[in-house]
Amino acid sequence: MKREILDVLDKTVNEDNVIIEKGNPNQKVLTFDGEELTLEEFGGIQKGSEVFIKNDLISLMRLSKK
């Protein structure tokens, strides 16, 4: 299902499973902390120039306090 969601957002993954822009494979998406994100780590997305959300406890703890 994650791949379908990424498709909705016009994103895909490269050979390293890192999420990238469909229209620009060199452009990797970034989290709040400026990190790249793999398909496994993908938790969601939020407005703010499309900030991607990592699904680990620490990222979500930070998000829950915003």
Next chain:
Amino acid sequence: MVTWFERLKAHLRIDKVELNLVKINITSSNCYNRTNIAASNKESYLIDKGEGDFNLLWDKIPPDKKPEIKQIVQSYISEEGNKLLMGETSELLDNLYQYNQNNINDKQVLNFFKNNIPFNDLEALESALFLRFKFRKGEDIKKLKADIRSRFGDRGNNICNLCTAGYFEEFLIPLYNSSRESFDQLYELIITNFLLAIFVHQGMEQDEVKTEIDRKIKASKKYGIKFVHIHGIGERNINKIRECVTDNESPEYLVKEIFKKDNILIIELLLK
């Protein structure tokens, strides 16, 4: 102005949705047990009246309708405050919102250490307190623990173990209150697993447990700490501990079992 949800309903030809919606999910038809959910005629969506969920079945949407729905979803995300989250992420985030609102005691512990420990340790402690909250409810904490370890390494793992065992409240806070100097001297040694407690885990062999006990006893004596605690969860770890620490008198310590319940054992070695 037409909202994104009105556009979605129009596109799927849903005349009315008779429920107070809580959540809209994008999912697939094989995620559902149909017996308790009302299905639409065309089955490109399912409404769960019990939960208040509107479930968009991505695999059931005709290909020619998908581009428009993609635009609607993107329009939803472009609105301030809106998020699109995977199910497990959404669930954990909801848990965190509730936890942050309701757990006053844990907040107080965190506030106590706010200006007294490094920022990364404070973040690790914050996550460790939530992990402890889940652990005490009997929930699976494996991924949470792995997340803490992944972000903060061995140090985060130690903080997690110490937090779950209550050392922050029962040792470190009293230590700070009794002597700031002692706290500053000992904190780093405790957090880097040099002092205080041994957390026996599956990966530890018998010999390693014995070596750790000797090492901690030596370190504790050097820094004037009168005890070493040994923690084990699960039958195998408990047996390892019992084989290392006998009830016979040791010249170095007295053995006291301070907690034994539900496959958790804590032994105190009271140093002579």
